[in-house]
Amino acid sequence: MSTAVESHDLLSILAPDGTVDATLDPRLGDELLLRMYRAMVTVRILDERLLNLQRQGRIYFYLVSKGQEACSVGSAAALTPEDWVVPAYRQPGAFLFRGVAIKDMVAQCYGNAWDNTKGRQMPVHYSFRAQNMVSISSPIGTQLIQAAGVAMAMRRRGDARVALTFIGDGGTSSNDFHSGLNFAAVDKAPVIFICENNGWAISCPTRKQTGSETFAQKAIAYGMPGVRVDGNDVLAVYKATRDARERALAGEGPTLLELVTYRMGGHSSSDDPSRYVPSEELEAWERKCPIARFKLYLEAKGIWDEAKDEALREEARAEVNQAVRDNERVPRPELETLFTDVYAEMPETLRRDLEREREARGEGKFP
Numbered sequence: 001m002s003t004a005v006e007s008h009d010l011l012s013i014l015a016p017d018g019t020v021d022a023t024l025d026p027r028l029g030d031e032l033l034l035r036m037y038r039a040m041v042t043v044r045i046l047d048e049r050l051l052n053l054q055r056q057g058r059i060y061f062y063l064v065s066k067g068q069e070a071c072s073v074g075s076a077a078a079l080t081p082e083d084w085v086v087p088a089y090r091q092p093g094a095f096l097f098r099g100v101a102i103k104d105m106v107a108q109c110y111g112n113a114w115d116n117t118k119g120r121q122m123p124v125h126y127s128f129r130a131q132n133m134v135s136i137s138s139p140i141g142t143q144l145i146q147a148a149g150v151a152m153a154m155r156r157r158g159d160a161r162v163a164l165t166f167i168g169d170g171g172t173s174s175n176d177f178h179s180g181l182n183f184a185a186v187d188k189a190p191v192i193f194i195c196e197n198n199g200w201a202i203s204c205p206t207r208k209q210t211g212s213e214t215f216a217q218k219a220i221a222y223g224m225p226g227v228r229v230d231g232n233d234v235l236a237v238y239k240a241t242r243d244a245r246e247r248a249l250a251g252e253g254p255t256l257l258e259l260v261t262y263r264m265g266g267h268s269s270s271d272d273p274s275r276y277v278p279s280e281e282l283e284a285w286e287r288k289c290p291i292a293r294f295k296l297y298l299e300a301k302g303i304w305d306e307a308k309d310e311a312l313r314e315e316a317r318a319e320v321n322q323a324v325r326d327n328e329r330v331p332r333p334e335l336e337t338l339f340t341d342v343y344a345e346m347p348e349t350l351r352r353d354l355e356r357e358r359e360a361r362g363e364g365k366f367p
């Protein structure tokens with residue numbers, strides 16, 4: 001069992017200058033390392049493009065995960081495709097790493113006829129069944145109880161899989177944080193709770209969020225280990241998640257990981273962080289950029305260089321631009337989709353509403 005002292009330490013393997021602690025290096029294969037790097041770079045490019053589309057009025061809302069790419073990609077890389085992920089809204093990197101197509105993510109943000117949520121969800125509220133990724137919920141915290149439930153079910157079925165879920169520092173103040181951790185710990189459910197402590201919950205700084213010295217130490221009260229990890233260090237995130245996964249599969253129950261990171265953009269497209277984020281604080285964290293640090297590591301290993309980097313960025317930009325161009329041509333979802341998928345058999349009242357809407361559309365009232 002973890003002690004308070006352990007949960008105050010910070011697991012760190014890759015320093016901002018790209019040097020690695022050889023005793024802790026998980027020694028991942030080149031192919032996996034490059035897949036992780038590709039996902040991190042791609043998500044940064046996708047984020048920039050989608051935020052620009054919001055500024056142009058083409059999508060109505062967006063949330064960037066700039067600065068937190070190592071959290072979502074490092075943890076997703078430590079799973080198998082059969083594991084389940086119950087994300088919050090700042091883990092598009094996990095979707096990309098698990099193989100979701102950029103075109104499908106862009107479609108979800110447009111809410112068009114290609115969108116598998118049929119325009120019913122806010123942008124960035126992705127869910128992809130084929131990748132075992134459960135829908136993002138807008139209320140912060142609910143995903144923790146969902147993940148605990150998923151893991152409890154898997155334990156009862158005897159599945160050798162885990163559930164991974166994410167929450168922000170602000171989300172730890174929700175009732176669901178308590179319910180999720182408590183249920184999972186009592187049941188010894190195979191779930192990994194990740195708290196991405198990015199310094200802010202909209203404009204509320206971390207120091208006003210909790211009286212605890214760390215978020216990791218909250219685990220102790222629930223009877224599970226809490227580990228503080230450098231969230232801008234993709235190797236440390238990977239290692240901590242892999243260890244938590246092994247623990248969960250050995251029947252030892254859940255783990256809480258606090259990933260110490262920083263939100264390098266606004267809370268959402270509706271936010272102006274320049275009104276409350278001290279510029280020195282942001283600049284200090286920009287120097288700890290998780291992508292730049294990982295790049296230095298790959299270069300030092302001799303498997304990456306500037307030319308490859310530029311080619312990768314070009315390729316990612318082209319893919320994102322193509323996905324946007326394709327989605328621009330896609331119409332809105334059919335009106336009927338408002339009425340379908342809710343009941344196995346459409347009740348009479350809904351059927352009447354649908355008929356009424358069809359008639360009204362026939363009269364030209366609906367575009």
Ligand SMILES: Cc1ncc(C[n+]2csc(CCOP(=O)(O)OP(=O)(O)O)c2C)c(N)n1
Pocket residue numbers: 090138139140141167168169170171172174198200201202263267
């Ligand atoms: C239950 C609930 N309360 C309030 C909100 C409004 N809200 C949306 S995001 C957010 C801040 C979340 O901060 P944090 O958990 O630190 O996540 P971050 O945005 O930093 O990733 C709040 C208060 C909400 N969505 N749900």
Ligand SMILES: [Mg+2]
Pocket residue numbers: 168169170196197198199200201202
């Ligand atoms: Mg936060």
